[in-house]
Amino acid sequence: MITTTFRPEAEARLAVARQVADAVLFEGYVLYPYRASAAKNRLRWQFGVLVPPAWSAATEEHDFQHTELLMEPRPGATLAVEVRFLHAQRRSVQRACPGGGFETVPELALDDRLLVPWDEGHEEQVRLVVPVARLAEGDVVVPFGMPAAEQTEPVTDRAGATVGRLVRRREELSGTLRLSVSELDGPYRTQRLSVVVENTGDWLPAEGADRDAVLPRSLVASHTLLCLDAGRFLSLTDPPEWAKGAAAACRNLHTWPVLAGEPGRGDLVLSSPIILEDHPAIAPESPGALYDATEIDEILALRTAALTDQEKREARGTDERAAAVIDLADSMPPEVLERLHGAVRGLREVTGPAARATDGVPQFRTPDEADPFRRDGVMRPDTPWWDPGGDTAVDPASDHVLVDGQPVRAGCRVVLRPRLRHTDAQDLFVDGRHALVEAVLHDVDGGVHIAVTLEDDPGADIRREQGRFLYFQPDEVAVAEIREDA
Template sequence: MTVPMEIARKVADAVLYEGYLLYPYRASAAKNRVRWQFGVLVPPGFTATSEPSASLTECLLEGAGEAVAHLRLRFLHVNTRSVERAEGDGWQPVHELRSGEATYLTFDEATEREVEATIPVLDLLDAEQTVEVLIPGDHSTRQIVAPSGEVEGRVISEHLPVHAALRVGAEPVAGPYGLIKLRVRVENIDPWDPLDAPREQALRRSLISAHLLIGVNGGAFVSLLDPPEWARPSVETCRNENTWPVLVGEPGHRDVVLSSPIILYDHPDIAPESPGDLFDATEMDEMLHLRTLTLTDEERREARATDPRASELIDMVGDLPSEMVERLHGVIRYLGAPAQEVRTPWWDPGADPTVSPDTDSVIVSGVEVAKGSRVRLAPGKRRADAHDMFLAGRTAQVEAVLLDLDGALHLAVTLEEDPGADLHRSHGRFLYFAPDEVEPLGTEEVLT
């Protein structure tokens, strides 16, 4: 397996078990009674629900004339687990059976299935290729033996056959750079034709959480989410039904695509802080970890009996070292601030390079007045604020020369006798006067 495919597989595993078993990981929990929600491809004869029997993936390959496509179909196969109690010479189906310290529950598990195919792209241009997927059924029985040696019951596990097909084709796409459209259709072709059968029966012959990993040697995939402009018209012709193809592997690599039943972005990754599979890959590991710790002993007992993976999860959460728990709380992904364009608001003097409040000046009575100049206030008659009568004759220091949107000049000042002048200056809180409302003072004049 190549390095990009190995990276892709980690993400694909999270997709495979997304929603497999939800917190509190017990069979009796309401959320775990209606299962298998993602990527379900049912037999075509089952029409009681709107779930599809096929998915279609179309993606674009660049420079793929001599490329070889590596296909990997992955899905879960329902394994029905039934518990029966020994009664006389027979067996009685039960939901739960306790024997010594062990508990056995009637509950469905799942087995991972994987089918691989390698096909040269040139062969796909000549004719569509079909890869048959035939998973045989099986049946096994395991006895439940009490500590005393008495047989108290048995566990029956059964897989029903699953019959599917990969139909793979390719065609050239008009446009630059010799694009090729790769098409993969995954079909459940099981001949099962039920009459009013419940969904649980159909799921036993279905592909659960079905998804594709598609790798290519000698070419590169085009992102369908963020394509280059020259490829955008071709991308818009791609049809993807019941699946969502994205680039996977390290950012910048374009040799592997994951066609997922859940929506992802290009180059998704598993957080390195994640301690293990919690079956809720889109949730927060810290939250699930803390919640799992709150389960009672009885709830843990049931969770362990519900599914072997749930039992491993309970052990993993309980044995997690403190340093790993701390890592779940948060992590800094980027040390530097993201680069972004800084735009000065229109009302900020810095938005106009032709004005500079700190250096601009205005001529008043033949004297240049600028920042730092001393003036005597003489409010004009056009001012209507009664507070101005207390400012008449007071001396002030000019802090800035401002120009408003109408082209009028204003002087921002602070009173020299104001003990809070430094505070006002630091906060930018000034009094404002027109140039003809002040009288310039020389630095030698004494305050009156």
């Protein structure tokens, strides 16, 4: 039986994926500096916009999303589907007239905020629970619709007097959700699941209509969550060897499905208009949503806190979510801001003799344990990763790298041959010149870099004092002279 009521187990599992899904839903919703008057906030709604068919036919925008992926359901399994999107609602600002009634105005100034017209995002969802066996009998087609609506909200001053109101209008939306499955040939009970979400609105654009007119009739930031209560989905990014051919044949248009939730589980999928990796997660250091596309929390928090009082007033009046960002930046404790500076998640605990030698204190080493240029060392857990003294396996002053079978370290003379890579216009000027090696450096990805100063550079001493070197990889230098103690 098809229903729209989720079981508690499915509700709990989908809740695990919604934190990331919320980030997709509001990706680029309001950009720094969070004011409606900012140029970047005048062209919005870029991700997962499903427009009415008439507008799609006249433009390059899409009126549907098509998801295909592989699943291995167990007997009696049910599939929970949740389509989520924003319904753009127009907010106008009206001022109370002295003789009664209201008039529409371009702005309404209050003590703490400046209210201006704005398109808000009203969250919508379509939910469906269907037995997988039912899907095997034929396609499931579920039409859905959201009626037009109008709401008013009074605006009062600090004394409680009504000084205006906000009027919010939503246009009618209609769409269709289509589900189907097909069995794959082979020894495994694997099915290809297809999920199609489409805008079926019959709105016809008037002559001269622009994108601003179509957005209230579109499904914005549309994405789909899937939960299988018995069985698993297969990753399309990293499928099992036997399923690679079937995974490559899956057809995904204007969306991409990834495994969601905890790594190691396959019962959740997020099909997103933004390409993600399997098991995406929100950084635990993030203090809250900033809504800015490709956000960098630390920089945004600092820049937001530095806005003028007038800029913050307008941001607070632009959108409730923008107001929350302003309040978050203004109240963020120093220790929270410090956590945003960076985090290392690629180190893993050392086991065996190295761990036993530390009397039970966990030690950490870099992920690339097979790096031939590194000595077998450990990271000091009480030292930041960026501190040169944090890794006893690295010493730029004494480390070496083999170039044509000869060890090259600090103090060696080399001839620069960067023409092999052609990565920098400066290569034309240093090719063939002699240089002195100042250090051999290892990056966190296992790469090796040779820091040098030019022998005929009159400012070499200043560069050496400031640590401003030129950097080359081992295959971009040749040995000019070998030190006697090398």
